[in-house]
Amino acid sequence: MECREPALVSESDTIVMHQARPYRLSRSALRLITGMLVLAVLTSASGCAAPGRQVVAIGSYDMTEVNQFLSSATPTARGMALVVVKDGKVIESAGYAKFGPGTVVDIGSASRWLAAAAMMTLVDEGTLALDDPVAKYLPEFTGDKAAITIRQLWSYDSGLPATDTSIDDRTLTLEECVKRIASGPLPSLPGTTVSDGSVSIQVGARVCEVISGMTWQEFFRVRITEPLGMDSTSFNLMGFNRNPDVAGGARSTAEDYSRFLTMLLQGGVWSGKHILSEQAVAQIEQDQAPASTIAETPYTTVSSLLPSTSGARPGLGMWREDADPGTETLLIASCPGTYGFTPWIDYKLNLAGVLSMQYDLAKAAYDIMRVRQLVPQAIAAGLRFKDVPATSWAFTAVTDLSARGLVTGYEDGKFHPDNAVTRAEYAKLVCSALGVAPDAVTSDPFKDVTITHWAAGYIAAAVGKGWLTGYPGGLFKPDEPVSVAQALVVITRSQRWNDTATLPYADVQPGYWAHTFIEACFTKGIIKNPDPGIESGGKLSPEGHCTRAQACVLLSRLLALKP
Structure with missing residues (x-):
C-alpha cells in the first residue's frame, strides 16, 4: 500500500487558518485598510469624558492588555481610538470615550x-x-x-x-x-x-x-x-x-493615516x-x-x-x-508629532501605528512606547480563534503555530479545527515549519500539479527530500485528504527516526503499513496515550483524515523537540 502524505495550507502564501475581517467605519474609510496598526489617542478640548471602550471591529489577537492600558489612560487623554492592522487585515478596532478611528485631530x-x-x-x-x-x-x-x-x-x-x-x-x-x-x-x-x-x-x-x-x-x-x-x-x-x-x-484621522x-x-x-x-x-x-x-x-x-x-x-x-x-x-520607523500623534511602522511584524493626543509628547512618551510594546506582545502570543477556546485540547498548539507565523485563518474569525488537511497543504506546512524553502520549479512536478499550482514548489521540495511520494501514473493528488498515519509518516521521514516501541493502540498492529513510522513518533512523544484529540479509547484511527487541529498538535510537538 502506498503511503499518502498530509497537508494544512490553503491557496495563499501562508497556511490560512484565520484572516481578520476587513472593516468599514466612516465614509472616509470605505476601502479596506491593509498592512498595519493604527493607534489614536486623542484629547478633548472640553471636559474629561467618561472612560469606556467602543468596539468598532473584533480582531483575532488577544488585545486585552492593550485595551486595559488604554482604558486606564482615558481620564488623562480624554478619548482614544485604536485600529490594529497587520499583514493586510484589521485585527483590532476600538474607540475609547468620545473618540473613534475617524476622529480628526x-x-x-x-x-x-x-x-x-x-x-x-x-x-x-x-x-x-x-x-x-x-x-x-x-x-x-x-x-x-x-x-x-x-x-x-x-x-x-x-x-x-x-x-x-x-x-x-x-x-x-x-x-x-x-x-x-x-x-x-x-x-x-x-x-x-x-x-x-x-x-x-x-x-x-x-x-x-x-x-x-x-x-x-x-x-x-x-x-x-x-x-x-x-x-x-x-x-x-x-x-x-x-x-x-x-x-x-x-x-x-487614524483611519486616514493608516x-x-x-x-x-x-x-x-x-x-x-x-x-x-x-x-x-x-x-x-x-x-x-x-x-x-x-x-x-x-x-x-x-x-x-x-x-x-x-x-x-x-x-x-x-x-x-x-x-x-x-x-x-x-x-x-516613526514620525512623532508635538501633541502626541505618533505614526510608526514595525517592519519586522509588517505592522504600523499612529498615536495621537493633543497633549505633551514628552510627558506622554512613556505611554506611547508602552502601547508600542504591548501590541507586538499580543501579536507574539498568537492568533485567537472563535472555535478554538482556551479550553480546547488544541489551543496551545494552534496558538504556538500562529505565533510562529505558520498558520492563520478564515475571514469568519474561525480556525475550523475539524476540517481535513490536504496533501498540498501539508507539504507546505511541514516545509514551512522545518524551514525548507520551496523549490524553484521549471516544469510540472506531477500531471495534476502544474508549474503554476500554488503549492508546486513546496510539493517538489517535500518529494525531493523523500518526505512524500506520488501515485502511479504521475499523479500527486494534491487535494486528497491525508490520514493521521500519513501525517506521522512525513514527520518520521523528515527526521529520519528509526526508534521502536510497543504501541498501545489497538488499531495499529505489527504488519500495518505505517507501523514502524508510528512507533518512532510514539517514542519521540509526537503521539501519546492517552492523547485527547489524537486517539480515543485506545485507538489511533490511523486511516482517519488528519484534521487541522491534529496537524497543528503534531507539528507543535515536533518543533518543541528542536533546540
Whole structure:
C-alpha cells in the first residue's frame, strides 16, 4: 500500500487558518485598510469624558492588555481610538470615550511623512532630483544657502534654523514665507548637522509648488489624499490657508493615516495602483545623512525609551528609530508629532501605528512606547480563534503555530479545527515549519500539479527530500485528504527516526503499513496515550483524515523537540 502524505495550507502564501475581517467605519474609510496598526489617542478640548471602550471591529489577537492600558489612560487623554492592522487585515478596532478611528485631530510633525511622500512623486516623475540644489528652483537662495540640496531639506540636514516666525504668519503666502527664510540666517553649513525643525520642510514644499504649478494644498490633495481616499486629511486649517505649516499643520484621522502607512508597507501601492514607486519608498526609508552630526531629534529627551541604543537617524520626512546594526536594514520607523500623534511602522511584524493626543509628547512618551510594546506582545502570543477556546485540547498548539507565523485563518474569525488537511497543504506546512524553502520549479512536478499550482514548489521540495511520494501514473493528488498515519509518516521521514516501541493502540498492529513510522513518533512523544484529540479509547484511527487541529498538535510537538 502506498503511503499518502498530509497537508494544512490553503491557496495563499501562508497556511490560512484565520484572516481578520476587513472593516468599514466612516465614509472616509470605505476601502479596506491593509498592512498595519493604527493607534489614536486623542484629547478633548472640553471636559474629561467618561472612560469606556467602543468596539468598532473584533480582531483575532488577544488585545486585552492593550485595551486595559488604554482604558486606564482615558481620564488623562480624554478619548482614544485604536485600529490594529497587520499583514493586510484589521485585527483590532476600538474607540475609547468620545473618540473613534475617524476622529480628526492635529497631527503635528507627523505631517512631514505625508509631505515627503508627496514630494517623492515628483522624483518618480523625473521632474525633481534629491541632489538638486535648492537654488535651481528658488533663486532667492544664494551664497552657502544655494548649495542646500532637496535631500538635505527633507532630512533636516540643510543647516537652516529649526523655526522661523514667518511660518506662523497667515497673512503671507508660502512663496513670501520662503523668501523671508531665504534672507535669514544659516546656523550651520549644509550637510553637516541634523537638527529637527520645520523651516527646511517649508522650503521643500515651496519647491513642489514651483515644479507642479499648484498650491501646496492642491498638490498634496492630488498626489496623496485623493488617490489614497484620505478624505479627512488636509493642510487647510480653519479654511483655506495660503501659508500652510507643512511640517506641522496637517489634520488627519487614524483611519486616514493608516491608508498612507499601508501604502508604504505595500511598496507604494494602494488599491492596485502605484502612488509611489518601490524605489521612492526605499529612498524615504534610507538614512539620508550618515556622515552628519545629530544635534536634535524628536526623541532627544526620551532617547532612553527607544529600542535602538544608537539613536534615531533621519530618513525623508521621517525618522529611522531602529535598524539592524550589521546590515542597516530598517526595523522601526516613526514620525512623532508635538501633541502626541505618533505614526510608526514595525517592519519586522509588517505592522504600523499612529498615536495621537493633543497633549505633551514628552510627558506622554512613556505611554506611547508602552502601547508600542504591548501590541507586538499580543501579536507574539498568537492568533485567537472563535472555535478554538482556551479550553480546547488544541489551543496551545494552534496558538504556538500562529505565533510562529505558520498558520492563520478564515475571514469568519474561525480556525475550523475539524476540517481535513490536504496533501498540498501539508507539504507546505511541514516545509514551512522545518524551514525548507520551496523549490524553484521549471516544469510540472506531477500531471495534476502544474508549474503554476500554488503549492508546486513546496510539493517538489517535500518529494525531493523523500518526505512524500506520488501515485502511479504521475499523479500527486494534491487535494486528497491525508490520514493521521500519513501525517506521522512525513514527520518520521523528515527526521529520519528509526526508534521502536510497543504501541498501545489497538488499531495499529505489527504488519500495518505505517507501523514502524508510528512507533518512532510514539517514542519521540509526537503521539501519546492517552492523547485527547489524537486517539480515543485506545485507538489511533490511523486511516482517519488528519484534521487541522491534529496537524497543528503534531507539528507543535515536533518543533518543541528542536533546540
